[in-house]
Amino acid sequence: MNGAREEAGRAAGRSADPGAPPCGGSRGVIGVVGAGTMGVGVAQSFATAGHHVVLLDPSVEAAAAGRRLLRNGLRAARLLRKPASPEPMDDIAARIDWTHEVNRLAQAECVVECGPESIAVKKEILTGLDGACAARTVLASCTSAIPVSTLAGFTGRPDRVLATHFMNPAPLKDAVEVVRGPQTSAETLETVQELLRGLGKRPHVVNDGPGFVSNRVLMPMVNDAAERVQSGTADAETVDLIFTDCFGHAMGPLRTADLIGLDTVLDTLVVLRETTGDSRYEPCELLRELVEAGHHGRKSGRGFHSYGAR
Numbered sequence: 400m401n402g403a404r405e406e407a408g409r410a411a412g413r414s415a416d417p418g419a420p421p422c423g424g425s426r427g428v429i430g431v432v433g434a435g436t437m438g439v440g441v442a443q444s445f446a447t448a449g450h451h452v453v454l455l456d457p458s459v460e461a462a463a464a465g466r467r468l469l470r471n472g473l474r475a476a477r478l479l480r481k482p483a484s485p486e487p488m489d490d491i492a493a494r495i496d497w498t499h500e501v502n503r504l505a506q507a508e509c510v511v512e513c514g515p516e517s518i519a520v521k522k523e524i525l526t527g528l529d530g531a532c533a534a535r536t537v538l539a540s541c542t543s544a545i546p547v548s549t550l551a552g553f554t555g556r557p558d559r560v561l562a563t564h565f566m567n568p569a570p571l572k573d574a575v576e577v578v579r580g581p582q583t584s585a586e587t588l589e590t591v592q593e594l595l596r597g598l599g600k601r602p603h604v605v606n607d608g609p610g611f612v613s614n615r616v617l618m619p620m621v622n623d624a625a626e627r628v629q630s631g632t633a634d635a636e637t638v639d640l641i642f643t644d645c646f647g648h649a650m651g652p653l654r655t656a657d658l659i660g661l662d663t664v665l666d667t668l669v670v671l672r673e674t675t676g677d678s679r680y681e682p683c684e685l686l687r688e689l690v691e692a693g694h695h696g697r698k699s700g701r702g703f704h705s706y707g708a709r
């Protein structure tokens with residue numbers, strides 16, 4: 400893999416001089432697609448571990464917002480990550496190249512796709528990556544619920560596709576749910592687990608299926624918790640207290656949903672409803688109303704709970 404890394408490093412370069420070797424990191428080049436909540440967190444995690452990262456988002460506004468997310472994420476990691484990286488935050492940030500061009504990801508050893516939770520958008524992203532990236536590049540998706548078999552079918556390299564379901568906030572979480580598709584090769588699985596261990600994260604491998612383990616279990620709970628608020632059984636604060644104060648969970652289901660982003664929760668439930676055909680994943684009306692009103696959770700300042708001005 401070292402030869403591939405050197406080649407990838409030469410090809411990825413920096414925006415001012417695409418032929419120049421990357422500054423800083425001595426590990427392989429990683430591509431990340433989508434500079435939202437997860438993409439920026441994943442990019443930060445790899446850059447902190449010494450990888451050169453090429454981060455692609457087609458939206459100029461999203462890239463600007465992503466740079467703010469990165470600054471906040473680096474500060475949070477400095478305060479909360481144990482042990483924190485001793486490296487200056489600017490040096491870590493300098494290992495991330497921002498781009499709008501998919502060809503800049505051509506020589507990455509692995510690309511982590513963090514686009515919106517929509518089968519149609521993921522198809523567009525993966526088709527583009529499959530055409531642009533070297534044959535050896537592993538395509539990992541951060542999807543919350545779409546089966547790997549569906550995603551792999553959008554590419555001509557199903558043996559090199561899997562899901563790396565990072566948790567949010569990615570730089571602060573120590574474990575990743577890794578989803579092996581029916582055609583994912585043993586080599587791909589090992590490569591990705593090695594990459595994750597290099598970030599200080601523990602990979603937990605599961606088999607394929609809509610929502611895998613995490614969201615197949617979590618999403619109906621979030622939906623049911625929202626329905627309890629909608630039906631007047633309790634307000635959002637009290638619903639969460641039942642889980643934190645009575646059960647001793649670290650966070651209630653509605654604060655968890657606010658942290659994920661209610662738009663992403665809604666999209667994930669829609670995917671689960673479509674892919675399983677099971678009506679218990681039908682998103683509850685209150686969730687739809689909050690998303691429609693722009694109350695997307697912590698990132699917008701309000702969801703089931705309020706978080707002050709953003």
Ligand SMILES: NC(=O)c1ccc[n+]([C@@H]2O[C@H](COP(=O)([O-])OP(=O)(O)OC[C@H]3O[C@@H](n4cnc5c(N)ncnc54)[C@H](O)[C@@H]3O)[C@@H](O)[C@H]2O)c1
Nearest residue numbers: 433434435436437458461513514515516541542543567659
């Ligand atoms: N938010 C969470 O807690 C969480 C946790 C684990 C996994 N996920 C999954 O990670 C993925 C990203 O979620 P998020 O919360 O970061 O979403 P987000 O809405 O914050 O970010 C999505 C980003 O994708 C970009 N994008 C849109 N269309 C694109 C395209 N065609 N090509 C490339 N980029 C495009 C958007 O501009 C945006 O920056 C989703 O699949 C989601 O289900 C989310």
